[in-house]
Amino acid sequence: MTSATSTRATPEPGRRIRWADMGPFLALALVIVIGTLINSNFVSGTNIANVVTRSAFIAIIAVGATFVISSGCLDLSVGSMMAFVTGIMILTMNRLEPSMGANAILVGAAVGLVVGAACGLLNGLIVTLGKIEPFIVTLGTMGIFRALITWLSDGGSIPIARELRDPYRPVYFGNLFGVPLPVVITLIVVLAGAFILYRTKYGRRCMAAGSNSDVARFSGVSVAWVRTLAYVIQGLCVAIAAICYIPRLGAATPTTGALWELQVITAVVIGGTLLRGGKARIWGTVAGALILEVIANLMVMSNFVSEYLVAAVQGVIIILAMLAHRFIR
Amino acid sequence: MTAPLPKTLTGDPAAPVALRAEGLGKAYGPITVLSDITLDIVAGEVHAIIGENGAGKSTLMKLLSAHVQPSLGHLSMAGQRVDFPDAVAAEEAGVVLVHQEILLAPDLTVAQNLYLGRELGGWLGVDDHRMDARTTEVLASIGAHCGPRDRVSDLPLAQRQLVQIARALLDDRKVVIFDEPTAVLANDEVAALLDVVRGLRDRGVAVLYISHRLDEVEALADRVTVLRDGRMIGTWAGHDLSQRQMAELMVGRELEMLYPPKRPPVTAAPILVVSDLEVDHGAVHAGLTLHPGEVLGIGGMIGSGRTELFEGLMGLRPAHAGRITMAGQDITRRSVRDWMAAGLVYLTEDRKGKGLLLDEPMARNLTLQALDNVHPGFVTKARNEMALLERSVAEYDIRVRSLGLEAGQLSGGNQQKLLLAKVMLVDPQVIIIDEPTRGIDIGNKSQIYDFIDSLVRAGKAVIVVSSELPELVGLSDRVLVMRMGRIVAELHGDRITEQNVVFAATSTEAGDQRETVANQTRQEEP
Numbered sequence: 001m002t003s004a005t006s007t008r009a010t011p012e013p014g015r016r017i018r019w020a021d022m023g024p025f026l027a028l029a030l031v032i033v034i035g036t037l038i039n040s041n042f043v044s045g046t047n048i049a050n051v052v053t054r055s056a057f058i059a060i061i062a063v064g065a066t067f068v069i070s071s072g073c074l075d076l077s078v079g080s081m082m083a084f085v086t087g088i089m090i091l092t093m094n095r096l097e098p099s100m101g102a103n104a105i106l107v108g109a110a111v112g113l114v115v116g117a118a119c120g121l122l123n124g125l126i127v128t129l130g131k132i133e134p135f136i137v138t139l140g141t142m143g144i145f146r147a148l149i150t151w152l153s154d155g156g157s158i159p160i161a162r163e164l165r166d167p168y169r170p171v172y173f174g175n176l177f178g179v180p181l182p183v184v185i186t187l188i189v190v191l192a193g194a195f196i197l198y199r200t201k202y203g204r205r206c207m208a209a210g211s212n213s214d215v216a217r218f219s220g221v222s223v224a225w226v227r228t229l230a231y232v233i234q235g236l237c238v239a240i241a242a243i244c245y246i247p248r249l250g251a252a253t254p255t256t257g258a259l260w261e262l263q264v265i266t267a268v269v270i271g272g273t274l275l276r277g278g279k280a281r282i283w284g285t286v287a288g289a290l291i292l293e294v295i296a297n298l299m300v301m302s303n304f305v306s307e308y309l310v311a312a313v314q315g316v317i318i319i320l321a322m323l324a325h326r327f328i329r
Numbered sequence: 330m331t332a333p334l335p336k337t338l339t340g341d342p343a344a345p346v347a348l349r350a351e352g353l354g355k356a357y358g359p360i361t362v363l364s365d366i367t368l369d370i371v372a373g374e375v376h377a378i379i380g381e382n383g384a385g386k387s388t389l390m391k392l393l394s395a396h397v398q399p400s401l402g403h404l405s406m407a408g409q410r411v412d413f414p415d416a417v418a419a420e421e422a423g424v425v426l427v428h429q430e431i432l433l434a435p436d437l438t439v440a441q442n443l444y445l446g447r448e449l450g451g452w453l454g455v456d457d458h459r460m461d462a463r464t465t466e467v468l469a470s471i472g473a474h475c476g477p478r479d480r481v482s483d484l485p486l487a488q489r490q491l492v493q494i495a496r497a498l499l500d501d502r503k504v505v506i507f508d509e510p511t512a513v514l515a516n517d518e519v520a521a522l523l524d525v526v527r528g529l530r531d532r533g534v535a536v537l538y539i540s541h542r543l544d545e546v547e548a549l550a551d552r553v554t555v556l557r558d559g560r561m562i563g564t565w566a567g568h569d570l571s572q573r574q575m576a577e578l579m580v581g582r583e584l585e586m587l588y589p590p591k592r593p594p595v596t597a598a599p600i601l602v603v604s605d606l607e608v609d610h611g612a613v614h615a616g617l618t619l620h621p622g623e624v625l626g627i628g629g630m631i632g633s634g635r636t637e638l639f640e641g642l643m644g645l646r647p648a649h650a651g652r653i654t655m656a657g658q659d660i661t662r663r664s665v666r667d668w669m670a671a672g673l674v675y676l677t678e679d680r681k682g683k684g685l686l687l688d689e690p691m692a693r694n695l696t697l698q699a700l701d702n703v704h705p706g707f708v709t710k711a712r713n714e715m716a717l718l719e720r721s722v723a724e725y726d727i728r729v730r731s732l733g734l735e736a737g738q739l740s741g742g743n744q745q746k747l748l749l750a751k752v753m754l755v756d757p758q759v760i761i762i763d764e765p766t767r768g769i770d771i772g773n774k775s776q777i778y779d780f781i782d783s784l785v786r787a788g789k790a791v792i793v794v795s796s797e798l799p800e801l802v803g804l805s806d807r808v809l810v811m812r813m814g815r816i817v818a819e820l821h822g823d824r825i826t827e828q829n830v831v832f833a834a835t836s837t838e839a840g841d842q843r844e845t846v847a848n849q850t851r852q853e854e855p
Contacts, residue, residue: 199708201700207689208697214683218645218675219698219751220665278688 023324024271024287031291035298042301049180053172055293056182057082057241058260062267062285063193064120064237067230069268070197072210072277073127073134075234079260080145081119085242087149087158087252088115094161102167112239119145120235124228142261150254159251172247182244186286189240194282196233203280206230210277266314267292270321291317335569338552345372347535348393348424348504352402355388363388363559366402370504375526375536377546377567380556381579381798381831386539389556390506393537394426395419406503423503429512431489433481433496440464440477443496467495471525487518494525505529506537511545512632523549541630543572543835555579572836573828580798580827588803589782595620595806600790601673601759603642606651611637613814615651619759619790624781626805627794628830634814635794636678639761643668643675655759669698672758676748678767678794680741684748687737691729691747692718694736699754721750726776742773749780760784761792766800778804798827810834 035042061078068075093108100107119141126137152158160168174181197203208216209223216223246252269275270291271284292314299307346369354364363385370376370393380386391397393404395413404411406422413419416426433442440460450456464477473491475484481492490510497505507526511519519542526549530536540546546553550567555578562578570578601619606612612634619625629635641648644665653661655671668674677683685694692714696703703713718732725746729739736744745766752760765781766774781791781804795801801808808825810818810833818833820826 201704201707201709204693204697204700204709208686208693211686211689212682214679215686216697217665218677218683220669220755221697222664222666278686 021272021281021284023321024281024284024291027270027321028287028291028294031294031298035294035301038298038302038304042298047297047301049183051293051297052290053180053182054297055289056186057245058263058267058292059186059286059289060189060237060241060244061234061260062264062271062289063189063282064234065264065268066193066271066273066280066282066285067197067206067233068134068227069265069273069275070210070277070280071206071227071230072213073227073230074138074265074275075123075231076135076138076261077119077123077142077145078234078238078264079257079262080142080149081116081235081238082242082245082257082260083149083252083254084145084152085112085116085119085239086246086256087152088112089242090158090160090246090252091152093164097161097164102164105164105168109243112242113236116235116237116239116242117232118235119238120231120233121228123235124231127231128224128228146254149252149256153252153254155254157251157253160246165247165250168247170247172244185240185244189237190282190286193233197280197282202226202229207278207280210274210280212278263289263292263314266318270318272325335565337563337565344369346370347372347406349405350389350393350402351405353389353392353399353404354401355392355397356400361559363392364401366392366556366561368554368561368564370535370537371552372503372535373530373533374551375530375538375549375567376552376554377538377540377550378554378556379540379543379546379575379579384556384579385559386556387508388559390426390508390537390539393504394424394506396426420500423501424506425497425502425504426506427494427497427508427510429508429510431486431493433489433493435480435482437481438477439468439475439479439481439484439492439495442481442492443467443477443499445496463499464495467498468492471495471498471528472521487514487521490514490518490522491525498529502534504535504537506539508539509541510538511540511542519545541835543575543832546575547572573832576831576835577828580831588778588800592622592782592785592806595622597621600656602652602654604652606638606642606653607649608634608637608641608814609647609649611641611646611648611814612811615642615816617809617816619792621758621788621790622785623790623806624785624804625790625792626801626808626825627792627811628798628801628808629811629834631796633811633834635811636763637814638811639675639763639792639794640677643673643761645675669755669757672756673761674698674752674755674757674759675761676752676763676765678763680744680748680767681737685736685744685751688735690733690735691727691739692732694747695721695751696754698751702755717754721747721754725750725780740769742769745769745773745777749777757789759790759792761794763794764796765793766795766797774800798830801825801830802827 041047061082065075065078089108089112092111093104096104096107123138123141126132127134130137170181172182176184197206205216205221205226208219208221209226213223267288268285271286271288272281273279273285295313295317296310299305299310299313305313348370350366350368353366355362366389378386378389388397392399394416395418396416411422413422434445437445440457443464444460448455449459461477468475468477471491471494473488473495475488475492481489484492510522514522523545526536526538538549547567552564553567553570553575554564555562555575557579597620599618600621604616606615608615615638617625627635637646640646642653644663651661652659655673658671660668660671681687686697695718696714703717704710715732721727722729722732727743727746727750729743736747739747762781765777781793785791793801793804802825805825808820808830809816810820810830812834820829
């Protein structure tokens with residue numbers, strides 16, 4: 001009890017920069033510098049645009065995962081959910097195209113958002129009402145969603161109708177003032193995510209639930225509601241990623257989004273969000289998604305290491321990030 | 330004191346002393362928790378140690394069983410000084426502590442648990458037959474009704490307790506120390522356990538028995554040693570002391586001038602009425618009324634169901650039946666949020682585990698419960714929060730170097746004030762405070778007492794749950810005492826004394842003297 005010796009407080013306007021919070025951005029800068037040294041083409045405008053665009057899917061889904069993880073849960077089903085939502089969207093669009101033409105894309109996207117939110121709600125309700133470990137629940141739904149897309153596609157692929165390809169194409173390949181559209185969409189999602197997480201009451205309760213669910217409960221926060229909503233946000237993010245994804249390959253297959261859940265969790269965790277919940281770093285998550293994609297890109301462009309080892313390098317990165325988190329504080 | 334005390338016992342050279350403590354003391358840094366304990370534990374006797382929470386009973390037991398090393402003094406056995414480096418050495422010498430908590434591996438069998446870490450067998454295999462046989466023997470000797478192959482998780486609590494005791498008795502023991510062995514048991518199970526203890530005594534074992542329940546002590550003890558504030562008050566022959574005398578010896582200190590003066594009696598209609606509340610593993614048939622302008626104290630030993638009662642009342646743990654009305658409005662079966670809206674808040678005793686987010690800044694902790702009041706819209710405004718924090722820091726005299734500190738960086742007293750500020754932000758009418766001053770220094774304590782007093786004078790109603798008797802007596806206008814999940818006594822005015830609270834909390838005899846009120850008719854166990 002040293003309170004007597006400390007003096008009366010004065011408000012402290014600025015906060016000290018914490019190196020642990022800067023870590024993901026420093027790491028991203030480091031990877032980019034190394035990339036530039038290895039191959040001067042790396043920093044070319046087209047390559048950068050390409051890398052950032054390709055990281056959009058993981059980044060968007062990882063924004064949702066930041067909510068789920070910071071509320072103290074986990075979602076392993078996002079990759080399978082992505083494939084399932086993609087399949088439903090393409091089927092809807094193809095069905096509506098003869099009567100509605102290109103407008104089928106809008107309706108399909110809306111259906112995708114609803115289905116994504118519903119999938120998230122399902123996960124959330126099983127976790128909160130059923131009081132089952134999120135790991136187990138989403139391991140189960142991961143299998144369910146994957147099986148559904150395999151069944152819908154009959155083991156093959158669900159291609160989008162030829163007539164829709166051209167009008168849909170710009171969503172992935174187009175740009176706004178020179179910025180690729182998926183990057184713009186990612187930016188919007190990230191800004192919205194950051195706003196909700198850092199500036200709203202919901203965001204506050206989300207982090208409180210993850211930080212210590214007992215404290216949240218004793219403070220009148222409905223932890224079940226907060227977590228369910230986090231899963232719904234996750235589902236919406238998956239649907240947004242699916243909307244951007246369809247024009248890229250034009251089809252849903254049983255391998256769409258395979259193992260993305262691992263990349264997503266990796267991006268969130270190397271971004272500085274605590275896996276046990278309570279601390280969320282939306283911008284760190286974006287940096288994490290970029291780091292993963294930049295490393296993959298570098299390995300393809302350089303000849304030092306086989307690109308078959310991409311996953312191994314990413315694995316090393318996540319372990320290094322965790323060690324750094326532990327020792328730099 | 331109701332009757333003159335009998336003479337204390339002094340060393341009897343003829344007694345077969347199994348273990349002797351000579352000038353034993355323990356200090357952690359500058360804080361002395363136990364000093365100058367000189368004590369004979371005699372073979373073939375039950376020696377009870379009694380004292381309030383925090384009197385030093387647990388420390389003494391840990392010293393005797395070498396779980397903790399003494400700072401002063403030493404132990405001796407058979408006239409020889411012994412220095413046990415650790416508990417294993419003490420066990421080898423025949424001194425064993427039966428822990429209060431059940432420390433068994435639930436998925437292993439009874440025999441596997443008994444021999445855990447000391448399995449019989451060759452260098453690789455285990456000899457289940459020999460272990461089972463010996464386990465059966467030990468279980469039979471203490472009257473346990475389980476077999477060596479039963480899985481521990483399938484056994485009722487009382488049997489698990491016996492398994493735990495059997496584990497301690499696997500080898501022959503000279504001294505067996507029981508730490509509140511009956512804390513988790515029901516009445517008939519207690520009787521069985523007391524028989525086990527008597528059986529040990531009759532076999533010539535020296536038994537040290539720590540308990541809050543004075544009726545057990547009276548029924549069992551050949552000698553009674555009283556501890557108070559880390560010091561030994563004395564040792565008496567068990568048959569010389571009544572339960573009331575024991576209670577007086579345990580308390581025996583003067584009330585400090587720490588408490589605000591008592592307020593005039595209240596006349597207002599009750600604001601909170603609870604009847605027939607049942608809380609799972611907690612409270613039975615609980616009922617209480619609370620009036621604006623009064624402090625209602627809740628006494629009872631740790632584990633008597635006090636915290637459980639109020640967590641159940643607040644919907645924070647499963648509770649059944651019951652009816653809760655607040656200001657005439659029925660609020661039974663609603664959620665914490667609804668109760669908050671009705672003006673009822675609960676300050677947890679577990680400041681660090683359930684009260685504050687330790688690695689979040691103060692401002693976030695302050696506003697967590699009152700987010701809807703602080704930010705009427707969807708968005709949170711940092712400036713509002715900072716202004717509120719500045720106000721609360723001034724109002725509650727929270728002393729910190731910087732307002733940007735995390736809750737975990739504050740001292741206990743400042744944390745408690747922050748927690749108070751946090752729940753007061755929702756502008757409650759009824760404030761339930763569980764252990765308002767646990768682990769905080771005297772200056773902060775008196776500030777919190779004054780604050781409670783000012784709340785009540787402003788017409789609010791406060792329930793104080795406390796293990797600290799002086800606090801309970803000093804603050805309360807009325808006191809309810811709980812024992813084993815039941816409210817067993819209600820004390821008013823001059824009847825609110827430490828002795829009466831301890832007596833009601835520990836003794837079944839107290840049941841006869843209870844003052845009941847109309848809405849609190851409850852059945853006392855035979």
